[in-house]
Amino acid sequence: xxxxxxxxxxxxxxxxxxxxxxxxxxxxxxxxxxxxxxxxxxxxxxxxxxxxxxxxxxxxxxxxxxxxxxxxxxxxxxxxxxxxxxxxxxxxxxxxxxxxxxxxxxxxxxxxxxxxxxxxxxxxxxxxxxxxxxxx
Numbered sequence: 001x002x003x004x005x006x007x008x009x010x011x012x013x014x015x016x017x018x019x020x021x022x023x024x025x026x027x028x029x030x031x032x033x034x035x036x037x038x039x040x041x042x043x044x045x046x047x048x049x050x051x052x053x054x055x056x057x058x059x060x061x062x063x064x065x066x067x068x069x070x071x072x073x074x075x076x077x078x079x080x081x082x083x084x085x086x087x088x089x090x091x092x093x094x095x096x097x098x099x100x101x102x103x104x105x106x107x108x109x110x111x112x113x114x115x116x117x118x119x120x121x122x123x124x125x126x127x128x129x130x131x132x133x134x135x136x
Contacts, residue, residue, distance in 0.1 A: 049103070081135055084135070
């Protein structure tokens with residue numbers, strides 16, 4: 001019985017020692033947190049920039065198609081079409097300007113500008129849809 005008790009105590013001590021060693025905790029410094037935050041911001045910038053570039057490519061393609069359609073028109077119809085297309089182009093220029101502002105902005109302004117860009121994108125999409133409905 002004494003041998004069994006000694007064996008049990010020995011196993012218990014070994015378990016405690018090995019458990020104690022596995023509980024070492026790494027300290028997280030402010031630098032680690034800041035580095036992780038900067039990495040997250042960079043990834044977000046890359047994602048947003050990529051999203052904006054994709055949208056810009058879609059809009060460029062759409063405008064080429066719309067301009068090509070204006071070549072088929074004549075007279076008053078062409079003048080009205082081109083005037084409406086110019087209004088769309090003004091919206092597009094405002095969006096491009098805001099995108100440039102986003103690219104050059106400080107990190108604190110990026111979220112606000114990103115929201116403004118999203119609103120401008122939505123407005124431009126809706127305007128293009130309306131334009132296409134009116135000039136089928």
